Amino acid sequence: MSTLRLVSAGAGSGKTWRIVQEVVSRVEAGLALDRIAAVTFTEAAASELQDRIRAGLQQRGLTAEAARVERANICTIHRFALTLLRRFPLPAALPPDPMVLEQDEASALFHRALQAALRADGAELDEDTAQLIATLVEKARSLGKDDEDLRREAPLAAAWIASAFSPPLDGATLDATFRAALDEAFDWLDLRAKARVGDDGIRRELRLLRRNMPGDLLDAAIRVLRATKPTKTFSKELPALLPAAEAMALLHPGARGRIDAAVQRLFHLGAAAAKGYGDEKQRRGALDFEEMQRRALGLLTEPDDRYARSVVAELPYIVVDEFQDTSPLQFRLFEVLRSAGAEVCYVGDLKQAIYGFRGADSSLFSALLTWSSESGTPPEVLDRSRRSRPELVRFANELFSRVLPRQGIPFDPLTADNDYTRADAPPSAGAVELLRVPSSHRNGPRIELGADRIRDLLRSGLTVLDRSTRAFRPVRPGDIAVLGRQRSQLSQWAEALRSRGLPVLQESDGLFDTLEIRLARAWLAMLASPRDRSASAMVLLSELYGLRQRTVVALSVEKLSGSPRRALELATSEPERLPLTDFERRALERCDADLRHCRDALRSLPLGEATELVLERVGLRERLALRCDAAQAAQLGANLGWLVAEAHALGGRRDHALELGGATGATLENLLLHLDALSYEKPRQPVALHDDVDAVRLMTLHGAKGLEFPVVLVDLLHTELKVRVPRVDVLRPTDAAALLRPDALRSFTVRCIPETGMPPVDELLRVRLGDLDEELRESLRLLYVGVTRARDHLLVTWPTLAANSSRYLLRDALGPMLPDLPEGRAEGVDARWIDASVRVFTAAEAGPEAQPDAPPPVDLAPWRALVDDPSAPTAAEAPRSTVALLARVTPTELCKVADCPEVLTLARVHHGEHLMARSEGAEVLRVGVPNAYASRLAIERDQVAPSRVGLLVHAAVSKASLLAPSAYDPTDEQLADAVLTQHGQSEHRAALSLLIVDTLVSLRACVNKLRAVAEPAREIPFVLDLRGTTLHGIVDLVVRAGDGLHVIDLKTHPLRSADLPRWAGYYRPQLDAYALALHRLTGMPVLGRHLAIPAAGTLLTLTDPFDPESTYDRLADLADAIARGDRGPSRDCARCGWKSQCSTGHRHLRASPPGATVVRP
Known part of the structure; x- marks a missing residue:
């Protein structure tokens, strides 16, 4: 066996430089470049490594070898395995050039196989369970296991789960005990007619159980456990119910049987999906990445080793980068080659092993480091920081030398040796900032303080080193990165930073949910088929053409929505059948010209070029970017660029590969099929890292690995440490020697901890089978990655130690390892802590000095420039830059400008605020309905953003049946659970579910009060033309009564009863817009305009009759005010909720008496 070499490279220590020097020195010594393999784990890293090796060879005068870099074995592990298979295609039972599935294609194919397995089993599993099965199969395949291995491991996995439980008790005894406790609870219901706050959920469940008891008492116990949030009063008055239900879940033989069957079923479904996936790959002659590695390992481990020896003869030297991210299967592949005589060098950093969820196994690198030290050949350690200021290097050394070794992670301190130590660097006092915040489940104080510090740094004149010029310059927004663990949390940072006027680029999920991608897919679908009425309607209603809702409905009825030329012919010959305004006629003429031009391009150009042209033709990016800032416009462009890149990639593939989508040929139809398949994977939006976009970057810590920034804020220490189910x-040997044996893969097993739906069972499995220490190690490695991304300046949010908290945070785990953090002040305090210089900040106390700055005025000129000029030529005749676009406003903006013209400007800057200027209200009629007050107040603003609450509630309302004699529907809980799962809501599910149920109860009462004769229509989109300005919106609910329609707008935020008339006055323009749109769309009278406010238990009705003509004039005047950019204080500055942010209002109040009140919802 050849000598093993290990290189331990800390973050920023010049790891890539060391690999380049190693390769170049080998070439200088006479080893040809094509006899060296340099393997890394991403295409981007492989491309960078190629460039660096080429430059290194050129610097040494090795120009001939530098010219051969593209053909050298400098590639990813997957490409390396494919190269081995191509050397020996016949023994590997493959064609010489096998078809390779990209990750998205493989995922789509596996998804189909999984769905087929579920159908064959008669199962309808939720999305989370399907993802669990996919993860199970993925991790099994990373160990080289197949479907038969999964089936063999099913009973072993069930036995492993059973080992966490105590022996079961007699089922009949447990049933009798629980039944007695349940009867006692039924009696309690009669005695306690009035519910206390917190007991609503269990009272509702007990009523349902009394009405309809399940045949199996275990089901009743599970329902009690799910519904119970025990208060002190509940536990005192019903002391037996919860313990009896928990005993049923933990000790009943029936519960054990269900859990055993569920675990084995997961493994068998995974095996069936893996088998179907493998069969389909074999039928198509395709390989995915894991299959490449498995087959390559099988080839190299043939009994006579002839293939391994042949590879070593051609590749005597192999260097593996990012070794800490290696899977067991990949490790065995390189070890087989080393056994056959290859010299192998592993380069990595155990402290940056953060990809365990992808199948990486850092225990392999740890075992090698241990073995190397014990064998007397310690690894080479790169101990010079080429990245960060000395102050940051010292802080990282002092922090992580105290915490990582205590968790079994070796730490080697670094010494700064870079431009900061060689250049004339300016003073760096306060290079490390610790933002001391209260330890709380609320995110607001922490994020507000961090956003304030970022704003202040940009104002302070802080200088950073520009790597391109090697000179110091003032910091810019694009130099700053905010790093967190979850993307959902980054959205709150984005809101806080934007409210301070800072541009933001955010790493986000939901690429296919963005407006630009949805609209681009609709436009492509309209080009592919005029019969796709849904796509055509979306395009015609959008900013691209701006037709009225009524016109689009008429086009759909006439089956002409995809044929603008025929629509124009009908409008000319029979105008009574299709009446069009002059603007709509011009828009349809432009649409017809665009369709003809784009279809010609699709016939004559390659798919990628044609896709790019058809999106440019309609100005999709330019039109949508007009309502964005520069950073958002860059993200929009990156998203559309991703779609164009997919079209180019599809156009370059062979027909054999395209057959995976069910057809052949690089056509527009196949592109749409391809996009449909990708949508199953829910890809995230590409990061728009454009040098010309100066915006703060918001990224996950996983996404930031391998990157560096002048200024970094790390937001991690508030993360709760718990084993998530x-x-x-993966269970592996604990002995280092066992991990390194040739047959080590056989001793690796996969285990699954399911979510049983029984809270005490889930908690037991979490505690007894989960590894909380590994969760801590993972979090510490993430903290290390975050801290070491900074070059010039570092900020870390630092919660104080929590007292008597049930949540165990990363900060709590660090407490025993570190001294107490010094006290700070709002302006910052310089201190010495852990032998490092730090500056400690705390949040400012509320008061005049803590008031936010007045926002800068918003330039509305771009909005005015959007107004359509009737004399402008059509898009078919005019250059792109002269195509006139539409001004677009929303009903919400009408409310704000009607309230006070200042509010529109303020609300655009302060996105998270929901305040009111007016003191007078509208005349209203109040009708009481069941309220959701307690359930709404249970969800605090810092737990779930109000906009997120509204999204989830509206999603449930759109799916629920609202026309029913009884306000309560037993299926509401299941609907709420499905909605929360569909929207990926994992936190605060119980509180949100209760709010959704209470809201549906309240809405059904509203519908009954209005004497509905049919199920209400929901989420009705509309477009109105207000004297050249288009008003776009969506009506929440439309209730049809006997002689007309009622418009209902649902408000989910908590409003005080005394403020309801003022809020009715505030929302009146919105209700008027909905009523006018509905009247024009249907021609029916609108009988009422209502606000449904479940949190206040009120259906609020405007008492004045609806008049379409006067309403139109009033709304048009408001739209004109927005277009003109009208500004100025209202008469209500003294009571205005915006007064602290409004500089104009401050000036207006100088002569006013003190004592003004703030009106908040």
Whole structure:
């Protein structure tokens, strides 16, 4: 066996430089470049490594070898395995050039196989369970296991789960005990007619159980456990119910049987999906990345080793980068080659092993480091920081030398040796900032303080080193990165930073949910088929053409929505059948010209070029970017660029590969099929890292690995440490020697901890089978990655130690390892802590000095420039830059400008605020309905953003049946659970579910009060033309009564009863817009305009009759005010909720008496 070499490279220590020097020195010594393999784990890293090796060879005068870099074995692990298979295609039973599935294609194919397995089993599993099965199969395949291995491991996995429980008790005894406790609870219901806050959920569940008891008492116990949030009063008055229900879940033989069957079923479904996936790959002659590695390993481990020896003869030297991210299967592949005589060098950093969820196994690198030290050949350690200021290097050394070794992670301190130590660097006092915030489940104080510090740094004149010029310059927004663990949390940072006027680029999920991608897909679908009425309607209603809702409905009825030329012919010959305004006629003429031009391009150009042209033709990016700032416009462009890149990639593939989508040929139809398949994977939006976009970057810590920034804020220490279920774990030998044996893969097993739906069972499995220490190690490695991304300046949010908290945070785990953090002040305090210089900040106390700055005025000129000029030529005749676009406003903006013209400007800057200027209200009629006050107040603003609450509630309302004699529907809980799962809501599910149920009860009462004769229509989109300005919106609910329609707008935020008339006055323009749109769309009278406010238990009705003509004039005047950019204080500055942010209002109040009140919802 050849000598093993290990290189331990800390973050920023010049790891890539060391690899380049190693390769170049080998070439200088006479080893040809094509006899060296340099393997890394991403295409981007491989491309960078190629460039660096080429430059290194050129610097040494090795120009001939530098010219051969593209053909050298400098590639990813997957391409390396494919190269081995191509050397020996016949023994590997493959064609010489096998078809390779990209990750998205493989995922789509596996998804189909999984759905087929579920159908064959008669199962309808939720999305989370399907993802659990996919993860189970993925981790099993990373160990080289197939479907038969999964079936063999099913009973072993069930036995492993059973080992966490105590022996079961007699089922009949447990049933009798629980039944007695349940009867006692039924009696309690009669005695306690009035509910206390917190007991609503269990009272509702007990009523349902009394009305309809399940045949199996275990089901009743599970329902009690799910519904119970025990208060002190509840536990005192019903002391037996919860313990009896928990005993049923933990000790009943029936519960054990269900859990055993569920675990084995997961493994068998995974095996069936893996088998179907493998069969389909074999039928198509395709390989995915894991299959490449498995087959390559099988080839190299043939009994006579002839293939391994042949590879070593051609590749005697192999260097593996990012070794801490290696899977067991990949490790065995390189070890087989080393056994056959290859010299192998592993380069990595155990402290940056953060990809365990992808199948990486850092225990392999740890075992090698241990073995190397014990064998007397310690690894080479790169101990010079080429990245960060000395102050940051010292802080990282002092922090992590105290915490990582205590968790079994070796730490080697670094010494700064870079431009900061060689250049004339300016003073760096306060290079490390610790933002001391209260330890709380609320995110607001922490994020507000961090956003304030970022704003202040940009104002302070802080200088950073520009790597391109090697000179110091003032910091810019694009130099700053905010790093967190979850993307959902980054959205709150984005809101806080934007409210301070800072541009933001955010790493986000939901690429296919963005407006630009949805609209681009609709436009492509309209080009592909005029019969796609849904796509055509979306395009015609959008900013691209701006037709009225009524016109689009008429086009759909006539089956002409995809044929603008025929629509124009009908409008000319029979105008009574299709009446069009002059603007709509011009828009349809432009649409017809665009369709003809784009279809010609699709016939004559390659798919990628044609896709790019058809999106440019309609100005999709330019039109949508007009309502964005520069950073958002860059993200929009990156998203559309991704779609164009997919079209180019599809156009370059062979027909054999395209057959995966069910057809052949690089056509527009196949592009749409391809996009449909990708949508199953829910890809995230590409990061728009454009040098010309100066915006703060918001990224996950995983996404930031391998990057560096002048200024970094790390937001991690508030993360709760807990074992999350469901989960898939890999059980491995604990002995380092066993991990390194040739047959080590056989001793690796996969285990699954499911989510049973029984809270005490889930908690037991979490505690007894989960590894909380590994969760801590993972979090510490993430903290290390975050801290070491900074070059010039570092900020870390630092919660104080929590007292008597049930949540165990990363900060709590660090407490025993570190001294107390010094006290700070709002302006910052310089201190010495852990032998490092730090500056400690705390949040400012509320008061005049803590008031936010007045926002800068918003330039509305771009909005005015959007107004359509009737004399402008059509898009078919005019250059792109002269195509006139539409001004677009929303009903919400009408409310704000009607309230006070200042509010529109303020609300655009302060996105998270929901305040009111007016003191007078509208005349209203109040009708009481069941209220959701307690359930709404249970969800605090810092737990779930109000906009998120509204999204989830509206999603449930759109799916629920609202026309029913009884306000309560037993299926509401299941609907709420499905909605929360569909929207990926994992936190605060119980509180949100209760709010959704209470809201549906309240809305059904509203519908009954209005004497509905049919199920209400929901989420009705509309477009109105207000004297050249288009008003776009969506009506929440439309209730049809006997002689007309009622418009209902649902408000989910908590409003005080005394303020309801003022809020009715505030929302009146919105209700008027909905009523006018509905009247024009249907021609029916609108009988009422209502606000449904479940949190206040009120259906609020405007008492004045609806008049379409006067309403139109009033709304048009408001739209004109927005277009003109009208500004100025209202008469209500003294009571205005915006007064602290409004500089104009401050000036207006100088002569006013003190004592003004703030009106908040």
